[in-house]
Amino acid sequence: MTMFDQAQTEVMNDAKGASVQTEAYLEIRDVAKLFGDTVALERVNLTIRKGEFFSLLGPSGCGKTTLMRMIGGFEAPSSGDIRIDGSSVVHLAPHSRPTNMVFQSLALFPHLNVRENIAFGLRIAGLSKKEMRDKIASVLSVIRLEDFADREVSALSGGQQQRVAIARALVNEPKVLLLDEPLSALDSKLREEMQEELRRIQKHVGSTFVFVTHDQAEAMSMSDRIAVINDGRLQQIGTPEELYAKPRNRFVAHFIGNSTLFDGVVENGTAGPVLRSGDLELSCMPPEGVSMPFKATGALRFESVSVLPEAAGKGRLATVISRKFHGAFTRVRCDMDGCEVAADVKPTGMAIEPGSKVRLAWEPDALRILPTVNTIPDSNR
Ligand SMILES: Nc1ncnc2c1ncn2[C@@H]1O[C@H](COP(=O)(O)OP(=O)(O)OP(=O)(O)O)[C@@H](O)[C@H]1O
Ligand SMILES: [Mg+2]
Incomplete structure (x- = not known):
């Protein structure tokens, strides 16, 4: 049984349909980041739960990408600890962490086909050809691109390319999927479609998603919970409803709604x-x-x-x-x-x-x- 099937079964078995569990999965503990004299992030504490769709929301330059890069292992925190599923990951290289990141630029190989692009993301050593084929087929079905497996990526629409980038990040079944403004390049109609698609994919695979956006409406409509960040400081954490009804300070009241x-x-x-x-x-x-x-x-x-x-x-x-x-x-x-x-x-x-x-x-x-x-x-x- 793959992680996808298992997650699906868990969701179906849950009478209330709620797939979010309560335990801490990704813990950001007192994490700060300085670039020389620039404080990109002040001491941040965040606890993200298993299976949660969690968004980091804030204006340009507030430190969202910096936090994502530290979770993914592309940047080291100046201080603090990052734990996933109970273990510290700060000393692990990106490929050794149970995370995967979808970059805003997508970084696909235009002249490889969809299947080859996804296979490139597979980093589990020693997989047989059949195992690889099965994994790719499974993830192609999740992103609904089964019929495009042999098509060159350069011959796909923006939204389809977006889905290939997500598939490539999902194929290793990461515990945590990091998505840094993945929809910002899309026009508004496609963007709305992809918002729903991402939510569907997340429910289906049951992974924890950390999603970066500077668009409050996007964060509100997609997230289980949101952390609002301004100027490197955490302002408030809550469900969209909580942030809307009970903004904690002037910034949040101004930024949301x-x-x-x-x-x-x-x-x-x-x-x-x-x-x-x-x-x-x-x-x-x-x-x-x-x-x-x-x-x-x-x-x-x-x-x-x-x-x-x-x-x-x-x-x-x-x-x-x-x-x-x-x-x-x-x-x-x-x-x-x-x-x-x-x-x-x-x-x-x-x-x-x-x-x-x-x-x-x-x-x-x-x-x-x-x-x-x-x-x-x-x-x-
Ligand atoms: N490598 C770096 N060296 C120096 N300063 C940096 C570096 N990376 C980021 N910064 C600074 O840290 C702050 C946070 O940047 P970051 O990229 O995390 O913002 P962001 O919230 O992702 O913004 P955007 O919405 O524009 O992508 C900014 O002031 C930025 O200039
Ligand atoms: Mg950014």
Whole structure:
């Protein structure tokens, strides 16, 4: 039974259909990386579980590739340890690690056919010809390219080449597959198809996938969990739902989804805690355990804000600046006491014209208060 068959059986046997197990599989412990004086990564702690689809998400230059290269063995950490399945791998060369990496450039051999390219990835010594054939056939079926085995790679589409690169990395049945922005070269339609395809492949083989992207929508739609990184520092680790509903700091609130951000101070007002930001004063529900006053950012998701007629008995008075139709919703930008606030509203029939007066309303807990103090987690252990 190959790893693929076994994983498939496990998935099918699991009544709830959840293939992710709970034990730690890939552990990044206090890993830091310096290039001369440049701190590419500050002390990072991450625990990735067996069978997880885990994404590293962050802007260009934040250290994603550096972390992947250290996991794969192409770069040595300046300090810290990397463990896979309970054993340290930092002293192992890339080919001796239970990992395989799909590089953004793909690095395929254009004049070899699909089968030869995949065979090139096979590094298990002493395989018989039949064993090699069986392994390649198995992985070709996983990536659904059985009919293309003898075709030269240069005669394949971008998406098909992408799948060959993934097959070449999968053929050794790595415990951990590292994918560094593997979809960035594809156009948006193909990219969406490949996102689904990758998820399907991952469920099918049951390996742990570490996926790098700077596209938050891509990370949100594909991942079991995401680590958000900025400027070499881990910002937050969580499921897409957690990151969306409970961003831990200003960076995450800004990077994931769409929010209006109010920078200011939280203090005690006459009727309870308020966030003061410029001329604006908004009642708020600050997190427990932070003594007032404190500096903070209030984050208000565009879709949490309702736009009501001026005559409505509730809400804050505002003036419409602009409105933009997006199909399923309309994005309305308003001036509220000198602050620009955006709302994504479903079609209501209400006329929302630039210059008109409206009222903006939201649930009290929709304004998320993010203290400016350092709340970056040291670890998700
Ligand atoms: N070999 C190197 N020597 C010196 N500095 C490096 C080296 N490799 C990376 N860096 C620096 O380390 C930081 C992190 O780079 P890294 O390639 O990990 O970013 P990234 O998040 O993958 O960015 P991108 O999304 O653009 O691929 C950057 O400031 C980069 O300039
Ligand atoms: Mg990179």
